[in-house]
Amino acid sequence: MPAISFKNVSYSYVDGDESFLALEDIDLEIADGEFVCLIGHSGCGKSTLLSLLAGLSMPTAGEILIDNVPVSGPGPDRSIVFQSYSLFPWQTALKNVMFSIRQTNKDISKEQAKVRAMELLAQVGMEDAANRYPYQLSGGMRQRVAIARALGIDAPTMLLDEPFGALDPLIRGKLQELLLRLWNEGEGCCKTAVFVTHDIDEALILADRLIFMEPRHITREFILPKDRARSADAIVEDVRLRDVKREVMELFDATATGKEDC
């Protein structure tokens, strides 16, 4: 049984007097515990799709089911990490993580929440920066804390909207490793993940399944081999991944509309 399913989902938004169709008749099923990457040019609707799944906007047609229950708004059964730094700037790293824990689990005491938050910060390698404010942290450190905060909302589904998009390649690689580690043996284990990116390599490293989007539609899906090594090196060495990469690059070229110059 799929954990998440999109049924004929369309979304249009109004800008001034004009209405724009961002997504059209999307059908998509995501299995429990699956790591899915949505990939495509900017403006193809992948972030919109994620925001619909988050419940931050509502589809104009069709419906989205999570465990057979229609999504009716944002809620703590899904957690989210954005590309832009979205930690609460008025709280320290520790307080940020504690806030998410306590707001989504009312039974937990303040002390328990603190212990739990420190555990999560340790998992993302940020225990030494617990008492720093976000403005005192580098971009990579903020995203580490943002991941810890999202894990603090003990939700079965995690949504990631280009979480490493603003980071330089070195830090980006390290955070991809961290995310994989969390998924394989840490707090992220067995969670369903929907990850938006426009970086092919990132998708090839992380995903179980890669979904290519053209404006308004899902056009191709690639199921990546489960037995592969999930690393940057594997993309160069593994013939199967090289093939997928070539195909995706061709799709990117074919769907380019001049936007790639930006």
Added chain:
Amino acid sequence: MPFGRKPVADDSPLAESEATSVAMPSVARTTTPAPSSTKSFARQVLTVPFVLANVLFLALLAAIAIPGKVHPKTSVPFYVAAAIIEALFLWRYFAGGRKRSTCHIAIVVFLLLIVWETVSTDLKLTHPVLIPNPENVFAVFPARWEELLKNVTSSMILLAEGFITSLIAGNIIGLFVGWMPKVREAVYPIAHVLAPVPAIVFAPYLVMLLPSFKAAAVAVIFLGIFWPTLLNTILRVESLDKHILDSARMMGLSTPTMIFQVLLPYLYPTVATGLKTQLPTAMLMLVMAEMYGATSGLGYFVINYTNYANYTNVVAGIIMVGIVVTILDFLVGLLVRKTVKWS
């Protein structure tokens, strides 16, 4: 090497922090070490602006000491005032940063006092009633301190009432209006039209309309501060980072939690800095309002003695307003620095 960074070998995030320590003000910010050795003391003292400021201070003392054409009863309060200015200057110079600008301020202040003293007392070039001499002006402070204090207190009570109520109302209403798009669309244009109307034009009317002068003064301050505060708060709520708010929405927060635990703390720094920028406006409203029909307060002190053509007291009153505004500004600045720990 990407971006000219040192390659980071280990996996610890602290390696990242090392590369970006510039972006961490509170960590990177170090206070300048206190001048312990005589050498650094000499370097601080032997600068052109510092020496010039102190030479001017001595010149001012000399100008006061020289028997001029006018013989004021006492010069002691003026000496004391000059000494206080010098002490404040030295304190700021040795304790604070921006030493050069501190010197420049002191130079201008001492120059003005020297010119004032020379033309009024020493040379008697100006009309003795219209341009009172500094000795007499500063003598007002010890002679009339009780009267001044009473008026300052009365002003401060009005200021506190008008300022605090308008800030609370403006921010709370602005928060709700800004948070609800439909209400915002209706209220914002109205506020936008009303905000630039100078509240002081209401003053004479409000004095007539309201039962007491006190109520009228509070109302004038309220009107002067409320609309800009409301307008700013609406705009600020609108311009808050959508992703930060979305992160909060994903936690399924209730509306009160959202407003009091997310929006308020998020907005607090702008509220606090708004306090600092609106204080002078509030003071302006207050003093202007007190010039109509008041029986106490700083504005009353000034207008009352203007009516009696006692310009010595008028100038002293104006200086008093300046002192009060400066102290309030300093206190509010302190409050802002102590309570805003981020941004």
